[in-house]
Amino acid sequence: MSNSGADILLSEKDANGVLRLTMNDVKRRNALSEAMLTRLGDAFSDAATDKSVRVIVLAGNGPAFCAGHDLKEMTAGRNAPDRGQAYFQSVMAMCSGVMQAIVACPKPVIAEVNGVATAAGCQLVASCDLAVVSNTARFSTPGVHIGLFCSTPMVALSRNVSNKHAMEMLLTGDMISAARAAEMGLVNRVVEPAELQEATTALAHKIAAKSSFTLAVGKRAFYEQREMTLRHAYDYASNVMVENMLAHDAEEGIGAFIEKRDPEWRDE
Known part of the structure; x- marks a missing residue:
């Protein structure tokens, strides 16, 4: 399924001041490419100072909420004389900047997850203030499978769940269910896929009604x-x-x- 020529980040605001940002790079499973990180960074920066925005919902089109870093893009960076060191540092700084922008944003941010959220995608969910997910959503920090410990996802994950739960996810790389993620405190609510957007919007509207x-x-x-x-x-x-x-x-x-x-x- 390709979205060639489509905008990789969709933006829509409703009458209640809820800004809905939808990652739309379906072909790349909404990977955090340089382009996606740039768009997300700009979107959160703009929303932070936009008085008409009261709550932000972050969602993802397709079967994946976010598959983490774009490994093909990162592998291409190895072609530089320094084997990609400067490029990797730049990408990690961009990603960390987006995660911190979510936390620093004065508007509450709700992750709406209908699909898999892996590696930096799981980090993205953990960085949001709240998370509403479908019962088919799954989560993992699978870096250990490819010799790359999920060190930056670890920062957000370890601030959301207990040490034992975080270490189990990081050391095994196992995929966990939505129900298990709720038990661990990684997400707030688990609903049927058909009810996901309605449930997220209702929560967003409840919060948007506050000062x-x-x-x-x-x-x-x-x-x-x-x-x-x-x-x-x-x-x-x-x-x-x-x-x-x-x-x-x-x-x-x-x-x-x-x-x-x-x-x-x-x-x-």
């Missing part, structure tokens, strides 16, 4: 405190809470709760 200012504050604080000691995390979170309390939307939201009415967000 985008509050969501941005909370998302940033979540990832910041996770790397701190317990004491520093509480000090940091307390300061965030005070700043949040002084914001308009917190005052409005608390007032609306007390007055038993719907809040009117100004996203500030």
Whole structure:
């Protein structure tokens, strides 16, 4: 199945502010080629500052959500005099940049997975804030099968699941089911394939109805405190809470709760 001439990343925004990004390089199983990484990086950069975007859904057309790095493209890089060292460093930097852009994006990002997500594709799912998947989705970090440990996917994976679960996936390269991924905490919800888009959209709309200012504050604080000691995390979170309390939307939201009415967000 080829999508020759088609856009490799589709973009559509609905009336609720949900931006749907769909990887569409079906022939290459939505591999993270240089072109795909560039498009994803640009899309998340643009969405981060677009006030009309409240939530982002990342999906993939075809039988694969994302098959990871484009190994044919990377192998071609070996033809350089340095055997590809500079090229590999560039590609890894691009990929790591996209993963960090997802985490740093002030808008919540939901992975919608209907198919396989392997290697850096699994990393992509783990980097998103939430994941809704079909019961036919499967996940793996299979680098060990080809002599290439999934070191960069390891970073995102180990921050989503327990050490034992992460190491089992990394050391065996085994494919795991959607149900097992949910048990491990890699994904949030597992639904029937026919219900996937509807379930993801419903979750996105529920989140989009909140104050985008509050969501941005909370998302940033979540990832910041996770790397701190317990004491520093509480000090940091307390300061965030005070700043949040002084914001308009917190005052409005608390007032609306007390007055038993719907809040009117100004996203500030």
